[in-house]
Amino acid sequence: EAQVTQNPRYLITVTGKKLTVTCSQNMNHEYMSWYRQDPGLGLRQIYYSMNVEVTDKGDVPEGYKVSRKEKRNFPLILESPSPNQTSLYFCASSWGQGRGNYGYTFGSGTRLTVV
Amino acid sequence: GNSVTQMEGPVTLSEEAFLTINCTYTATGYPSLFWYVQYPGEGLQLLLKATKADDKGSNKGFEATYRKETTSFHLEKGSVQVSDSAVYFCALSGDNNDMRFGAGTRLTVKP
Numbered sequence: 001e002a003q004v005t006q007n008p009r010y011l012i013t014v015t016g017k018k019l020t021v022t023c024s025q026n027m028n029h030e031y032m033s034w035y036r037q038d039p040g041l042g043l044r045q046i047y048y049s050m051n052v053e054v055t056d057k058g059d060v061p062e063g064y065k066v067s068r069k070e071k072r073n074f075p076l077i078l079e080s081p082s083p084n085q086t087s088l089y090f091c092a093s094s095w096g097q098g099r100g101n102y103g104y105t106f107g108s109g110t111r112l113t114v115v
Numbered sequence: 116g117n118s119v120t121q122m123e124g125p126v127t128l129s130e131e132a133f134l135t136i137n138c139t140y141t142a143t144g145y146p147s148l149f150w151y152v153q154y155p156g157e158g159l160q161l162l163l164k165a166t167k168a169d170d171k172g173s174n175k176g177f178e179a180t181y182r183k184e185t186t187s188f189h190l191e192k193g194s195v196q197v198s199d200s201a202v203y204f205c206a207l208s209g210d211n212n213d214m215r216f217g218a219g220t221r222l223t224v225k226p
Contacts, residue, residue: 004158033214042218043159043204058213090158101208103149106158 002027006091006107013081013114021076021110023091031097032074033058033104034066036087043090049074050097081114088112117142121205121217128195128224136190136220138179138205146209148172148181148188153202153219162190162203195224 004025013019025032033048035058045058049068063085065077074093078085088111092104122137140146147166151159163172168183177192188205205217 035216040218043216045213048213092159098208098210101147101214103161103164104151104159104214106151106160108158 002105004091004093004105004107006089006110009108009110011110011112013112015082015114016080019078019081019112021078021089021091021112023074023076023107024072025074025091025093025105026072027093027095027105028071029093029095029105030071031095031101032068032091032093034064034074034076035090035092036060037090037109038087046076046089078112081112083114086112086114117146117207117209117213117215119205119207119215119217121203121220123218123220124202125221125223128222130197130224130226131194132224134190134192134195134199134222136203136205136222138188138190138217140186140188140205140207142186142207142209144210145183146207148179149206149208149214150177150179150188150190151204151206151216153204155201159204195222197224197226200224 034046035043047066049055091107094104095102118141149164150162152162153159163174165172165181171180202219208214
């Protein structure tokens with residue numbers, strides 16, 4: 001089954017404790033992206049990657065890191081989480097980008113709480 | 116920059132009512148346009164898309180037409196069901212290699 005797999009689904013952590021949210025896709029998509037979803041703010045892009053070893057900042061990259069060492073994986077790293085990073089996070093992948101984007105496939109989401 | 120504006124919710128309808136959720140966009144060039152749906156506790160799913168002016172995207176009884184002259188992509192369904200209750204997001208993908216989302220519209224359909 002074609003899918004984007006995120007782990008974990010739920011995570012509660014303490015301020016300052018480094019964490020990684022994993023994302024893996026099995027569709028050979030080149031384009032991958034991370035979003036956060038907050039009430040009243042919709043989805044905001046954190047980082048995206050157009051291919052292996054090619055990443056770029058989205059609208060809200062502060063406090064986050066990513067890497068793209070393999071085509072299928074695109075982990076999101078919070079080196080020193082803070083309470084304002086409490087949110088619902090989605091990983092997404094797609095064929096093409098820009099006007100050639102065929103539409104995202106989304107993961108099921110990771111609900112992160114930082115206390 | 117590119118942006119999407121969609122009607123604020125929540126929207127509450129009775130079963131079999133007609134649905135319209137308005138979406139307008141601002142973009143340079145000719146973006147691709149999308150509607151996504153998010154059911155409770157799940158990720159977003161692609162509902163339909165259109166890639167050029169006058170294209171009509173359709174899926175599961177939902178339709179939306181790419182109107183370049185009014186920069187709009189309104190979502191419609193002739194007869195909604197309780198199972199259509201969800202949050203609907205309009206989105207565009209343009210020249211900047213990102214996908215821009217509207218704020219989402221929550222739809223509740225009552226029996």
